[in-house]
Structures are given as structure tokens and as C-alpha cells.
Amino acid sequence: AQTVTQSQPEMSVQEAETVTLSCTYDTSESNYYLFWYKQPPSRQMILVIRQEAYKQQNATENRFSVNFQKAAKSFSLKISDSQLGDTAMYFCAFSKNTGNQFYFGTGTSLTVIP
Amino acid sequence: DTAVSQTPKYLVTQMGNDKSIKCEQNLGHDTMYWYKQDSKKFLKIMFSYNNKELIINETVPNRFSPKSPDKAHLNLHINSLELGDSAVYFCASSQDFKGLTDTQYFGPGTRLTVL
Numbered sequence: 001a002q003t004v005t006q007s008q009p010e011m012s013v014q015e016a017e018t019v020t021l022s023c024t025y026d027t028s029e030s031n032y033y034l035f036w037y038k039q040p041p042s043r044q045m046i047l048v049i050r051q052e053a054y055k056q057q058n059a060t061e062n063r064f065s066v067n068f069q070k071a072a073k074s075f076s077l078k079i080s081d082s083q084l085g086d087t088a089m090y091f092c093a094f095s096k097n098t099g100n101q102f103y104f105g106t107g108t109s110l111t112v113i114p
Numbered sequence: 115d116t117a118v119s120q121t122p123k124y125l126v127t128q129m130g131n132d133k134s135i136k137c138e139q140n141l142g143h144d145t146m147y148w149y150k151q152d153s154k155k156f157l158k159i160m161f162s163y164n165n166k167e168l169i170i171n172e173t174v175p176n177r178f179s180p181k182s183p184d185k186a187h188l189n190l191h192i193n194s195l196e197l198g199d200s201a202v203y204f205c206a207s208s209q210d211f212k213g214l215t216d217t218q219y220f221g222p223g224t225r226l227t228v229l
Contacts, residue, residue, distance in 0.1 A: 033216060039155075043202060045220035089155055095216070101170060102147070102218055104157040 002027045004094050006105035013082045014113050020067075021077045021108045023092030029053075033095040034068065034075045039107075040088040048090070051075065082112045117141050120205050120221035127195055128229055135190045135224045137205030145169070146188035147218065148180060149204040157204070163188050164210070192226075200228045 003026045013019035025034070036048040051059045051068050058066050063083075067076045079086055092105040118139045127133050139146060147170075148160040161180045162170035168180070177193045192199060205221040 035217065037220075043223050043225075045204060045206070045223075047217055047219070050217055091157065093218075095218075101162070102159065107155050107157075109155075 002029075002094055002096055002101075002103045004092055004103045004105040006090075006092050006108050008108045009106070010109045010111075012111040012113055013079075015082055015084060017082055018078060018080045019082055019110065021079075021090050021092075021110065023075045023077070023105055025073050025075065025092070025094045025103075027073070027094065027096060029096045034066075035093040035095070036064070036066070036075075036077045037091045037093060037104075038086075038088045039091065040085075045091075049077065079110075084112050084114060086110060087112045118205055118207055118219050118221040120203075120224050122224060123222060124225050124227075126227045126229065129195055129197060131195050132191070132193045133195060133226070134192070135203055135205075135226075137188050137190070137221055139186055139205075139207040139219070139221075141207055141209070141219060143207040143209045143219075144185060145208045145210060146182065146185070147206040147208075148188065148190050149206065151202040151204060151223070153201070161188075161190075195226075195228045197228050200226055202226070 005024045032053045034051045038046045038048045049061045063080045065078045089107045091107045094103045121136045145164045147162045160174045163182045166182045179191045182188045202223045204223050206218040208218045
């Protein structure tokens with residue numbers, strides 16, 4: 001079975017600082033996708049960044065980057081120059097190669113402090 | 115243009131009633147999903163349809179019945195609503211590439227409150 005674990009239920013960061021959210025997963029698959037989704041108070045689920053497991057290069061999207069460690073099954077999200085609008089719930093997710101199945105972690109609530 | 119839309123955004127109803135939530139995607143995706151997000155924010159998949167065929171049916175009471183008239187629509191019908199059904203329900207869609215399920219695009223969510 002696939003599992004996704006986010007061990008930090010809540011985090012906070014000062015505006016303009018950098019924060020890292022952790023995520024680990026468990027799978028026997030060799031090819032898969034990993035994602036970070038953001039859910040602001042408006043509760044819309046917004047894709048932040050995605051990583052393909054066969055790519056060694058870490059994905060980056062503007063201020064968001066990941067540290068993908070395939071052997072360790074770790075997929076952390078780094079947010080640089082944190083902004084107030086980054087305050088949200090962040091979900092790590094895993095998609096395996098069969099079955100149209102997504103697996104979500106329990107989320108990390110991030111608060112950016114002015 | 116809205117990619118994945120859900121109606122209604124809020125739904126307040128009495129216990130025992132039957133209600134429906136509609137979902138439509140204009141992305142041309144083959145797969146659509148329904149998720150339930152409980153009060154602790156935990157997202158749990160309920161159903162997945164691929165080209166109008168049921169692919170995933172997690173342990174969900176029979177009172178919940180998805181209906182997919184075409185691959186752009188996946189509606190959720192709930193019969194005999196119970197207090198525990200109160201939650202936010204998300205519709206999502208994705209395009210599969212070579213068997214891999216890529217990015218899911220989510221609707222805005224429907225907050226269901228059962229009184």
C-alpha cells in the first residue's frame with residue numbers, strides 16, 4: 001500500500017524568510033509522480049509543484065522548490081522569500097502508475113507572520 | 115475560464131434529505147474524482163471515473179452514488195443524508211499519460227452542512 005506522511009501538522013515562518021515542509025512516502029513503484037498542493041482559506045486546491053520520479057533534477061517553480069530524495073523516499077518543499085499569501089494548508093501527494101489513484105498526506109498548516 | 119467547476123458551493127440541508135452536487139470539467143480529461151475533506155482537513159478519495167466507467171470505489175456508504183453522463187461530468191448524489199456527511203466535497207480531474215495519473219485539477223469545493 002502507498003502511504004504519504006507529513007510529520008509537521010503546523011509551521012510558521014516570518015515574512016521573507018525560507019521554510020521547508022517535509023514529506024515522506026512509501027511505495028514499491030519505480031515510476032510515479034509527486035505533488036505539493038496548496039489550500040488557502042478559500043479552500044481551493046491549487047497545484048504548487050510536481051516532480052516525476054524518473055527525473056533526478058529537483059523541480060522548481062519561482063519561489064517554490066523541492067528536494068526529492070528517491071532512495072530515502074523524501075519529497076520536501078522549500079518556500080523562499082515567504083509571502084503572506086503563502087499562508088495555507090499544504091498537502092503532499094503521490095500518484096502511482098496504475099489505477100488512477102492519488103494518495104494525500106494529512107497536510108501541514110503554514111502561517112506566514114508579518 | 116473555469117477548468118473544474120462544482121455547484122453548489124454551499125449546501126445546507128436537513129438530515130434524511132437527498133441532495134446532488136454537480137461537477138464539470140472543460141479540460142478534456144479522461145478521469146474524474148470525488149474527494150471528501152473532513153473537519154481535520156484530511157482528504158479521502160471516494161470515487162474515480164475514467165471515460166464514464168467506475169475505476170475506484172472506496173469504502174463509501176451506498177447512499178453515495180456517482181453518476182457520469184459523459185466524461186466531462188461527474189455528479190455526486192447522496193441519499194438519506196446523515197450528520198456525519200457534513201464535509202467539504204471536492205471534484206477533480208486528470209489526464210493520464212501512459213498509465214500514469216498526472217496532475218489533478220480541483221474544483222472549488224462544496225461545503226455540505228447537514229443539520
